[in-house]
Amino acid sequence: DSGVTQTPKHLITATGQRVTLRCSPRSGDLSVYWYQQSLDQGLQFLIQYYNGEERAKGNILERFSAQQFPDLHSELNLSSLELGDSALYFCASSVGGGGYGYTFGSGTRLTVV
Amino acid sequence: SQELEQSPQSLIVQEGKNLTINCTSSKTLYGLYWYKQKYGEGLIFLMMLQKGGEEKSHEKITAKLDEKKQQSSLHITASQPSHAGIYLCGEVDSSYKLIFGSGTRLLVRP
Numbered sequence: 001d002s003g004v005t006q007t008p009k010h011l012i013t014a015t016g017q018r019v020t021l022r023c024s025p026r027s028g029d030l031s032v033y034w035y036q037q038s039l040d041q042g043l044q045f046l047i048q049y050y051n052g053e054e055r056a057k058g059n060i061l062e063r064f065s066a067q068q069f070p071d072l073h074s075e076l077n078l079s080s081l082e083l084g085d086s087a088l089y090f091c092a093s094s095v096g097g098g099g100y101g102y103t104f105g106s107g108t109r110l111t112v113v
Numbered sequence: 114s115q116e117l118e119q120s121p122q123s124l125i126v127q128e129g130k131n132l133t134i135n136c137t138s139s140k141t142l143y144g145l146y147w148y149k150q151k152y153g154e155g156l157i158f159l160m161m162l163q164k165g166g167e168e169k170s171h172e173k174i175t176a177k178l179d180e181k182k183q184q185s186s187l188h189i190t191a192s193q194p195s196h197a198g199i200y201l202c203g204e205v206d207s208s209y210k211l212i213f214g215s216g217t218r219l220l221v222r223p
Contacts, residue, residue: 002155033210042213042215043201043216045211045212055209092156107154107155
C-alpha cells in the first residue's frame with residue numbers, strides 16, 4: 001500500500017456519460033497530480049493541485065475537470081465520455097510541489113463502451 | 114519542451130541475462146527518476162539521480178546518470194521474472210511536474 005488511495009479501481013461506462021474518479025493523497029502530502037495512461041499515449045500529465053489550488057495543467061481536455069478539497073482529497077471529473085477516454089488514470093501525491101517524492105496510487109481503469 | 118526518449122521500447126530476455134534500458138533527454142537533466150510499473154498496476158519508485166556520474170543501486174537494478182546529464186541508463190543484472198513490467202524514466206520540468214518517457218516493456222522468460 002503506497003498510501004495514495006484511488007477509487008474506484010475499475011469503472012465501465014457508456015459513451016456520453018460522466019464519471020468521477022477520487023484520490024486521497026498520502027498523509028501529509030499537499031500536492032496531487034493526475035495522469036492518464038493509454039496504450040498509444042504513454043503516461044500523460046493532466047493536472048496538478050497544491051493545497052487546494054491548481055498549480056499546473058497539461059493536455060487536459062475541456063471535458064475533464066478536477067478539484068482538490070480542503071481535506072486535500074482530489075476528484076477528477078470526466079464528462080461526455082468517448083471511447084478514446086478508456087485508459088488507466090493515476091493519481092500521485094507529494095509533500096511539496098517540486099516533483100520530489102512522488103507516490104502513485106494503483107490507478108482507476110476506465111473502460112468506455 | 115523537454116522530451117525523454119527511452120530505448121528499447123520493448124525487450125524480451127531469458128531469465129538470468131543482463132539488460133540495459135536507456136533514457137535520453139534533449140536537454141540537461143536536473144533530476145532523473147526511474148519507476149517500475151507492473152502491467153496494469155501503479156508505479157513504484159526505484160531511484161532518483163541528480164549529479165552527473167551518479168550511480169545508484171536497488172537490489173539487482175543499477176542506474177547511472179552520465180557526466181553530461183543528458184542520458185541515464187538502467188541496468189538489471191541476472192534478470193528474474195519478477196523484473197518484468199514497464200520501466201519509466203521521468204524528470205521534473207520547468208513547471209515542477211514530473212514528465213515521463215514512453216516506457217520500456219520488459220518480459221523475462223523463465
